[in-house]
Amino acid sequence: METVSPEEAARLRRTLHERGLRMTPQRQLVLDAVRELEHATPEQICQRVQRVTPTVNITTVYRTLELLEKLGLVRHTHLGHGAPSYSVEEHEHVHLVCHSCGRVDEVPCDLLDELATRLNRGRGFRLDASHLALSGTCRDCAASEETS
Template sequence: MAKRYSDLDWLREQGYRLTPQRLAILEVLKQADGHLSPTEIFNQVVQEIPGLTEATVYRTLNFLAEQGLVLVAHLGRGQLVYEFAEHDHHHLVCRNCGEMQEIDHRQLKQLYDNFLDDTGYQINTIHATFFGFCPECIANNRSGSK
């Protein structure tokens, strides 16, 4: 049976190159347990690759996101954050307290299927952020104190 290519082999096959910069950035994201901002990533990776520039970090993050190895999220407050694309999931962010909760990809699967039926579009991103109010903030608000 044919050997299953790793993402990295696949990239090389597409003509992209596996530079130390790219590998190191990906590694940092893999180790991290949550989202990292470009600056946080730069600060970590520059320790291993002293010549690294921020331009390269931004370019690499865009590249990795386009290739699907990394997920981008816009968790309010403007800035984008990045995360290793380990398992498909999304975020629910409370507009009030900032509390965040992960939601499983399967909950969106159904929706994607609907899109496919209705429009012919085949969705493959995989990382959405929804804003709303968490149960606690709803409760506090409803009690109407003051």
């Protein structure tokens, strides 16, 4: 599994310590799994962690993800119905989810800058596009529909 750099690990330990917590092996395994998988449900993360430590259960994974999100180290996105998908904080983008095949593509958040500006001006709403998933039909499925 890919692990965080020594600098990141030290920063994380300091952050946890400041909040009266410590970096447990389970927390490290969950964070490593999220980094490695890039987009993963809690169940997928649990399966990856259990390859290394079979005794870690899904409850531990959910609690750890909640803590890591509060610390700003991971974030979740709802790509559709069901469990959210988790990724690391610096992995920010908008998700494009195809209704037909389930494919998930990524585009930079700045593609929504114009919309974000209009929402802020018109409604005082500040858009966080990094948590956003847009539903539609991918190019391949749209082309298949046109030829059918």
